[in-house]
Amino acid sequence: MEGIGSRHYQDRIMAALYQRAKTVASRYVRTGAGEHPLTLKLDALLTSKRWGYPLMLLLLVLVFWITLVGADYPSGLLALFFSWAENSLGHLLQMGGLPSELQDFLISGVFRTAAWVVAVMLPPMAIFFPLFTFLEDLGYLPRVAFNLDNFFKRAGAHGKQALTMAMGFGCNTAGVIGCRMIDSPWERLIAILTNNFSPATAAIRPS
Amino acid sequence: MKRLRPFPVRGNLLVALAGNPNGGKSTLLRQHTGNWPGKTVALAWGEFFYQGYRVNLVDLPGTYSLWACLPEEEVARDFIFSQKAQALVIVADATCLERSLNLVFQIGEVTSRSILCLNCMDEARRRGLIIDEEGLSRELEIPVVPTVALTGEGLEALKKAIVEVATGRLKPCPQKVYYGEEVEEILSRASSRWEGLKALMGGCPWRG
Numbered sequence A: 001m002e003g004i005g006s007r008h009y010q011d012r013i014m015a016a017l018y019q020r021a022k023t024v025a026s027r028y029v030r031t032g033a034g035e036h037p038l039t040l041k042l043d044a045l046l047t048s049k050r051w052g053y054p055l056m057l058l059l060l061v062l063v064f065w066i067t068l069v070g071a072d073y074p075s076g077l078l079a080l081f082f083s084w085a086e087n088s089l090g091h092l093l094q095m096g097g098l099p100s101e102l103q104d105f106l107i108s109g110v111f112r113t114a115a116w117v118v119a120v121m122l123p124p125m126a127i128f129f130p131l132f133t134f135l136e137d138l139g140y141l142p143r144v145a146f147n148l149d150n151f152f153k154r155a156g157a158h159g160k161q162a163l164t165m166a167m168g169f170g171c172n173t174a175g176v177i178g179c180r181m182i183d184s185p186w187e188r189l190i191a192i193l194t195n196n197f198s199p200a201t202a203a204i205r206p207s
Numbered sequence B: 001m002k003r004l005r006p007f008p009v010r011g012n013l014l015v016a017l018a019g020n021p022n023g024g025k026s027t028l029l030r031q032h033t034g035n036w037p038g039k040t041v042a043l044a045w046g047e048f049f050y051q052g053y054r055v056n057l058v059d060l061p062g063t064y065s066l067w068a069c070l071p072e073e074e075v076a077r078d079f080i081f082s083q084k085a086q087a088l089v090i091v092a093d094a095t096c097l098e099r100s101l102n103l104v105f106q107i108g109e110v111t112s113r114s115i116l117c118l119n120c121m122d123e124a125r126r127r128g129l130i131i132d133e134e135g136l137s138r139e140l141e142i143p144v145v146p147t148v149a150l151t152g153e154g155l156e157a158l159k160k161a162i163v164e165v166a167t168g169r170l171k172p173c174p175q176k177v178y179y180g181e182e183v184e185e186i187l188s189r190a191s192s193r194w195e196g197l198k199a200l201m202g203g204c205p206w207r208g
Helices: A007-028 A038-046 A052-096 A100-138 A140-154 A161-170 A172-181 A185-197 B025-034 B071-082 B094-110 B121-126 B133-140 B155-166 B181-189 B193-201
Strands: A029-031 B012-019 B045-050 B053-059 B087-093 B114-119 B129-131 B144-146
Touching: A007 A029, A007 B094, A007 B133, A007 B181, A007 B193, A038 A052, A038 A140, A052 A100, A052 A140, A100 A140, A100 A161, A140 A161, A161 A172, A161 A185, A172 A185, B012 B025, B012 B071, B012 B094, B012 B155, B025 B053, B025 B087, B025 B114, B045 B155, B053 B155, B071 B094, B087 B094, B087 B155, B094 B114, B094 B121, B094 B129, B094 B193, B114 B121, B114 B133, B114 B155, B121 B129, B133 B144, B144 B155, B181 B193
Parallel strands: B012 B053, B012 B087, B087 B114, B114 B144
Antiparallel strands: A029 B129, B045 B053
16 A cells, blocks of 8 residues: 555546546547647657657657758858958057067967857857747647656656757757756756757757 | 726735647737736736736646646646635647647636636638537536637637636536546545646656
């Protein structure tokens, strides 16, 4: 016999409630002829046992592909622009007659680092986040969380972590901040600590 | 002619709107109170006058279950537990009734003064859903009122039901769910069925 407030009784009570809701609803709600909105069909397809995972993988791969391949072009252009700017700035400083140590520090140090970070990081983020936002606005991301909840639960985490980890592919700062949407403190902590296992696209991009 | 603000001759009633998130509670509240000039709508408050009663409506945060643990769901739960309201309107999205019924049964354990409002009936009809409201009302033993909050359809009937339940003219007796022999046996030994359920469900899963 298990204690009061145990999982056993909670499950019994919830199961009875849902069973009853199902019985009553099926008895008094009939489906006649009517339009079946596209969203319902899509929902059924995207969260179905058979197609849910393949479609999810396909979509995520597509997002990554667009991000990784697509980011190369603006990245190349930015790099080109910055190397031109670096040269021009160098000439400018030379004309100004600055000591060469200071020139090196400003041009090869400060400017080049900043330029590289922008050239490498900005394009993938500028592509990944809009795509991610698009999927969110379509309502697809909650379905991803639904699909993955089972896996995350087995690992002792929360299904919503699927979203923060996916967000982490764009930028982990955003991912970790997003962990606040997980309600249980324990699972939130797990999410924060394990979120760095999803590397940012900018970091894994072959350059 | 300007319509005068009616004087509440027969008393004040406090009525709460509960239901799943996005079920149309707030739309309903705007409709109810929007019918009157000089309305007072603060954050989640509204009032309307019906048959000489002033009915104060409280819009509770959306909740899926009384056993939930989110802060906003706790607000709704605590208000329902406090039994302050003379009537409780459970606003259900008619297109996914099954999801709301869970809450209907749970609330039925706490208070008998509840009304089921089937909202979004236009959308349900468009999808070809035929809901047997009278059968549902007989089965649940609470009044069931179909409405379309956006257009105001069914609001008069809902107001009537609210006042009838809140004043005690209509006494719903929501049917209790049978939880199985094992649970029912424990509940029968508890000081009350509701206290027993509360103890069995415990707090949130992670709060022990």
